[in-house]
Amino acid sequence: MEFKNANQLTEICSNNNIPISEAMIQCEMFISQKSREEIISQMTHSYNIMKKSVYRALSEDLKSIGGLIGGEAKKILNRGKNNKSVCGTLMNKAIGYAMGVLEVNTSMGLIVAAPTAGASGVIPGVFIALQEEFNFTDETMTKMLFNAGAIGYLITRNATVSGAEGGCQAEVGSASAMAASAIIELMDGDVQKCLDASSTALANILGLVCDPIAGLVEVPCQKRNALGASNAMISAEITLSGIVNRVPFDEMVTAMYNVGRSLPFELRETALGGIAATPTGCRLCKSIL
Template identity: 85%
Template sequence: MEFKYASELIEICQKNNIPISEAMINYEMLISQKTREDIISQMAYSYTIMKKAVQRSLNEDLKSIGGLIGGEAKKILNRGKNNKSVCGTLMNKAISYAMGVLEVNTSMGLIVAAPTAGAAGVIPGTFIALQEEYNFTDEIMVKMLFNAGAIGYLITRNATVSGAEGGCQAEVGSASAMAASAIVELMGGTPEQCLDASSTALANMLGLVCDPIAGLVEAPCQKRNAVGASNAMVSAEIILSGIIHHVPFDEMIIAMYKVGRSLPFELRETALGGIAATPTGCQLCKNIL
């Protein structure tokens, strides 16, 4: 059950009448030679780390190494608790949790790089918010991580998830695509719809540059994780509503990669362009260093 492209993944799902998550579990068993129980147990451990990172951001007073972020997750969640959220309860939680994981990451806490540390808040933000909203079990959420993993695998096989190589579209964009696919399966969508949601999510973030102030994964990275989480949920909703996405995921991956490689090096994690190169960004860099 090996696959290198989304088209091959869909063929496997159709032939065996299985969801993407199941196809990925089978593939992991094939390449690792581990039992199904061992593989699921390892993924469950990853999900536990994600949940603990979210809770830590809400229960502790964290401050990033560079001092640019810390405490934002609590502020957003508290606004939601006071019934003032513009986004509603579900989205309020998703963006709060996504930003919180970045607070843990930048204060040297334990997180899961999904697919990178700089994009580590997107999947936990969406997953945990949806789990709380709809009372899904941990078992179901862990299985959805395999769906997300399949999307990340396809992107790494055919493009990149590195901000230094492809810009933030390759980091947060990929994480958003991974989350979007998993959300669709979680909400009862088909494998084809999962990949359409992933393609939509990537398309929505195409061209996003990587321009961290002082070269630190703090700002604007934290807020972009919130955007990535929001984009994943919006993309899933669009596809679940029966709206057509015109470009197949395999083609969208290549488009993202070509766009990333076309970005000047100043906009690929070097902190020499974009927000990092603004007068304020440069001053903040001097203050930190």
Template identity: 65%
Template sequence: MDFRSGEELLKLCEEERCTIGEVMLRRETRISGTGRDVLLSAMERSYSVMKDAVKKALDSPAPSMGGLIGGEAAKMRARRESGRPVCGTLMSKAAGYAMGVTEVNASMGLIVAAPTAGSSGVIPGAFMAVQEEFSLSDSAMVMALFNAAAVGYLIMRNATVSGAQGGCQAEVGSASAMAASALAELMGAEPAACLSAASSALANLLGLICDPIAGLVEAPCQKRNALGASNAMICAEMALSGITEIVPFDEMVDTMNQVGQRIPVELRETALGGIAASPTGCRLCATLKKSS
């Protein structure tokens, strides 16, 4: 069992009469020859690492290696608990948790690169916020991760998740698409609606450049992870509301790939353009080099 496109994936879901997450789990079982329980256990471990990263950022904030970020997740929590968050509790949690994971990554802590270290906060941020809001089980979240894995697999197979190749749209954009599809499935959406959510998530971040200050995965990466988590939740909600993305998932993936190839090299993780080349970005880069 395998699939090379979203169209083939949906066909398998129809033939097997199951969700995207279940199809992905069956695919991995048959291709790897690994037992279902072993794969579920491995994915459960991945989700545990994601949750631990969020907890670490909240309970033991630490400065990043470059010193550009650190403590933002705790600040988001403090604001959420002491006032009325503008974006509501659920969205505030998702954004704050996503930022927290990027803090852990930038301080050399343990994270899950899903699909990359630079976009590692998107899925855990959105997942944990939704899990807490609706009191969902870890087993449900694990199956949602298999859905996200299917979307990530297709993007990697047919495009890229590399910021150096496709800009931040390929990193945070892909992570957001993975999370959007998974959240839609988690809340009861049919497979076609899940891929519609993924397509919308990619569309909303199409053209996003990769311009890390001083070449570090800290700023503006952290806030873009918060954006990716928020975008995923919005796209999942639209799909669950019956709002269909006009451009099919496979076409959107191809479009993202073409756009990425046209992004100038200065705007693809080289730290030679965008925010990294701003006066402040250059000043920070020079300061970091002197202190290293």
């Protein structure tokens, strides 16, 4: 049971009366020739790594290789603990957790590149914040990773998740789309709503460039993971409110890919443009290298 685009995915889900997560499990079984138990076990392992990466950032003093980030997650979450967060508890956790995973990643810790290392904080940030807020089980959250995986699978088949090829819209944007879809299924939304939320998330970050200072996935990447986490939740909330996205998911993926290809190479992870090319960005680069 394989699918190449959102229309095929929707048809499979409709004909078999299954959610996106189940369609992805069956797709993975078909592609890998592994049993359901093996696939779910592997995904459970991935979710455990995600959780550990979030909590490690909160329990240790991490320093990134470039020295540009470290300790930001704790600062965000401390405001939440002191009831000072303007974002509210759920969003405060989501953005803090997302930023924390980037601290683990850039200090050479273990993370899950979902879909990339540079965007590895978005899904853990969203998932673990939601799990804590609504008391979802690990089993439920692991299942939602298959939903997110289906969206990532479609994007990689029809566009790209690479910042070097498509800009940060392809990294953080894809992660946002994956997380947004998972939120919808988690909140009992149907397949079309999952795809609508994903399309909205991509649209919200369309054109976002990839311009890491010194070529390191630190600045501005960490804060963009916070943006990605909040974007996923905002996109899901818009969709759950009954607001329809006007551009279908497949078309939005194509648009994202075309925009990425249109970006100058300086804005696609080369560290030659954008923030990386500012006087401060160049000074920081020289001090690191």
